Amino acid sequence: MDTSPDIAARRTHLLAQLAAAAQQAGRKPSDITLVAVSKRQPDDSLVAALEAGQRVFGENRVQEAFEHWAGRREAFPDLELRLIGPLQSNKAHEAVELFDVIETLDRDKLAIALRKAMTATGRTPRLLVQVNTGEEPQKAGIAPAELPGFLARMRDEHGLVIEGLMCIPPTAEPAGLHFALLAKLARENGLGELSMGMSADFETAVALGASSVRIGTAFFGDRL
Ligand SMILES: *Cc1c(COP(=O)(O)O)cnc(C)c1O
DSSP: OOOHHHHHHHHHHHHHHHHHHHHHTTOOGGGOEEEEEOTTOOHHHHHHHHHTTOOEEEESOHHHHHHHHGGGTTTOTTOEEEEOSOOOGGGHHHHHHHOSEEEEEOOHHHHHHHHHHHHHHOOOOEEEEEBOTTOOTTSOSBOGGGHHHHHHHHHHTTOOOEEEEEOOOOTTSOHHHHHHHHHHHHHHTTOOEEEOOOTTTHHHHHHTTOSEEEESHHHHOSOO
16 A cells, blocks of 8 residues: 555645644744654554654554664654654663663652663663543652652752653543643642644644644554
């Protein structure tokens, strides 16, 4: 199956939608990063995305991200890889080796493992904290009330610089409520980066201050 014309066209369309949403919100289109979520996409589609000029990709599993991207670093030195799924402490070293941004920091134990991996590798991926805005028991992330204390420990005990926040809203609630909460938490804590919004709700996320949107199916089509 040749997916390349579709992917290039969908990317162009998404960039136009993002620019329009930014302008409507009085924001600059260049302040919003389109993260193409490439999990469970066939290799042809990754190639098509690269050919269309896409360089920022999100993955939610470390192993799959290695399979997708490790061999492409040399040909595409400007690749930017973002981990948007849960990270186990025992995978921290591999994650630090591969990713440029880790968006799912949510535990002290993981912070310790990341610090150690950063010292060992000399790499310093940018870090976001995942916030469980809906306080769902099954979902990863720091509860909003615990965020200030967690951020203080990241800085004072673990020596980690946190650039921003990320959330995945509960599916049954209006996403805008959660995006607004995440933006408020970022403001209160002096953080600039906001990773929020997916295929179904990225325009709302941009209106509420997203600095990056994570778009899978609307970019690539259905996953395998
Ligand atoms: C898969 C995934 C996405 C992309 O979802 P789409 O609905 O396909 O755009 C975004 N964020 C996270 C954390 C994901 O796991």
